[in-house]
Amino acid sequence: MKIITNIGCIGAGLIGQGWATLLSSKGYELILHDINADILENALRKIRSNLEFLEANDFLGQEKTDTALKRIKTTMSLAEAVSNADYIQESVFDDYEVKKRLFREMDALAPKSAIIASSTSGLLMTRIQKKVTEPERCVLAHPYLPVHLMPLVEVAGGKQTSPETLAATFGLMQKIGKTPVMLKKEVPGYIVNRLQAALLREAIDLVDSGVASAEEVDRAFRMSVGLRSPLLGPLLRAHLAGDGIERFFENYAQSYRIRWESMATWNSISEQAADATINGVNEMEIVRTKSLEEIKKWRDKRVVDILRIIRESGNSEQHE
Ligand SMILES: NC(=O)c1ccc[n+]([C@@H]2O[C@H](COP(=O)([O-])OP(=O)(O)OC[C@H]3O[C@@H](n4cnc5c(N)ncnc54)[C@H](O)[C@@H]3O)[C@@H](O)[C@H]2O)c1
Known part of the structure; x- marks a missing residue:
């Protein structure tokens, strides 16, 4: 099974911040990339606050916010973010032209063995991977908000994705505590x-x-x-x-x-x-x-309460 230690997170918006929170809390070294310096700076603040929230709610295990944060580097250079990555999670705007161009660039810059996954909610991998030199390593790993709390990730391949890429992505998701679900074929909106x-x-x-x-x-x-x-x-x-x-x-x-x-x-x-x-x-x-921010905070607190009950009673996959 492929060993994944270094991760490139591409796009530091809502979803990129969530992936960076989760992956750093699970011990992965990662480089977070965005084309906008302000967004990168803001993302680090948001990731700190996400990690503090996880720590305060006893969801970080032995980890501490500062230890997890030290694993995150930020960069405006795509090459720096992907050239040493074993796994790349792309979370930029949901636009075919943007993603197709970016996947071609990442494919050229990343090590040949790296997996390139997209968080896209609405686009098909079959179209994104079409002009990529090594399309078999491109895959969909679709999370739910907030990414650092919601267990589900839908994993799906495009027509050219290899079974090895699907299995390694599924394995990584399990390793970071997600509940991955594999689709047999891609379909708009997943499940x-x-x-x-x-x-x-x-x-x-x-x-x-x-x-x-x-x-x-x-x-x-x-x-x-x-x-x-x-x-x-x-x-x-x-x-x-x-x-x-x-x-x-x-x-x-x-x-x-x-x-x-x-x-x-x-x-x-x-x-x-x-x-x-x-x-x-x-x-x-x-x-x-309540303001939108207050509602989101209330939601996250309650989601943690529900997840804690699920965790303490085994988990919802256990049918004792
Ligand atoms: N928001 C959701 O509920 C949700 C849920 C699951 C999946 N997704 C998917 O995740 C992806 C990101 O969504 P989001 O809500 O985080 O969007 P967002 O607008 O919050 O963030 C997108 C980020 O990508 C950056 N970006 C744009 N082009 C770039 C490029 N070429 N290189 C590097 N960075 C670039 C932008 O500066 C921005 O910071 C989308 O594909 C979306 O479909 C979104």
Whole structure:
């Protein structure tokens, strides 16, 4: 199995900062690169605050914030960031032209054995890797925000990605404490963002068609499906709901057909639905009384509480 010690993090925005926080906390030496000096400086402040948050919540183990921070170097030079890297995690703007150019540059500058992974949420690796000399080492490793807290990383290859690259990326993600999920083929939105997109469309439609307020739609979700979602995905949920998946389909096929027939199928949001959602969200109590930053801090604190429960009870993959 490929040994990975040095990492290049390309792009120091929200996602790059999260990767740098996590990787440095797990003992990896890394060089963080961005084309903007102010962003790099700000990223170091944000990474320190992320690490302090992890330390304060007992998520750093034996590590200390200062020790982890010492493992991070910053640079405006792409060559410096990738020329000694075993693994490169790219997190720049989600734009084909930007990523295609950058992947060609990284491919030329990095050691031949290095893996080059993209954090992209919306683009296909098959297109990004097309003009790269060694496309088999290019892969998707898609995280969720906040990257240093959320366990999931979706790993997927483009058409030319090698099985060895997929396995090594998957292994690295496991080693840094992530829960990687391997896709058998790439598809826009991977798994979770497709599920989220289906849910979001229906949530918007419920608000727009006057079934419930935005506050009530979110509350209904949180206090039911949301509450058990660290344990049950939609498919195991159906197995339990039907007393067996076969019986579920026998018993609920008709009622699901009626639901599906009455549900929204639009592909681009109307101005009216957007306005209704914007008004509804702005009327939510938490949005009226807290700033965005305060809500994010509250979210991260609560996510840590939930992760601690999962960690202390084994983990949600353990079915004792
Ligand atoms: N924000 C999310 O919720 C989220 C979640 C998962 C994955 N992603 C993906 O992660 C990537 C980064 O997203 P983000 O939210 O961190 O964006 P961001 O705008 O916060 O950061 C992007 C950074 O890339 C830098 N950059 C742009 N071109 C560059 C180049 N050629 N070389 C080096 N640096 C460059 C910018 O200066 C900026 O600091 C995107 O591909 C996005 O799809 C985003």
